[in-house]
Amino acid sequence: MKIMFLISTIFIIISNIFIIxxxxxxxxxNLDREKCSPFECGFDPKSLPRIPFSMHFFLITVIFLIFDVEIALIFPIIPTFSFTNMMIWFKTASFFIIMLLIGLYHEWNQKMLNWTY
Structure with a gap:
């Protein structure tokens, strides 16, 4: 019991010495100017808080995320090709790809895929 108390006391003393x-x-x-200033997504906090944000850039990002997730959902269709009914597989894959193409056409028709106005 004494040895455990001695070892724990030594460990506590050594750890406190290293912390100090x-x-x-x-x-x-504590007076570092950069660490004390707020940081929000790369915007300079000294400028106006309500700078105009490109809504078109945001919509392109959302479109990319939607299509990226849909592409990730297509990947499981490929391995199931060998052990499922061919007709059911073809209908499911065709439906999914047609939905992707309809979404792409809608975005293209709304002129959301144009980089410039």
Whole structure:
């Protein structure tokens, strides 16, 4: 019992020494201008808080995410080709790809895929 108390006391003393030593020799200052300033998504906090944001860029991002998720959903269709009924597989894959093409046509018709106005 005495030896466990002695070992735990030594560990606590050594860990406290290392904590105090790291606080003494660290170069961190509380007055660092960059660390005290707020950071929001790369926007400069010194400018106006309501800068105009390109809605077209946001819509292109959403379209990319939607089509990216749909492409990820197509991947399981490929391995199921060998052990399912060919007609059911063809109907399911065709339906999914037709839905993708209809969505692409709709975005193209709405002129959301144009990079410039």
């Amino acid at each position: 030593l790291s606080l003494v020799i660290s170069k961190k200052t």
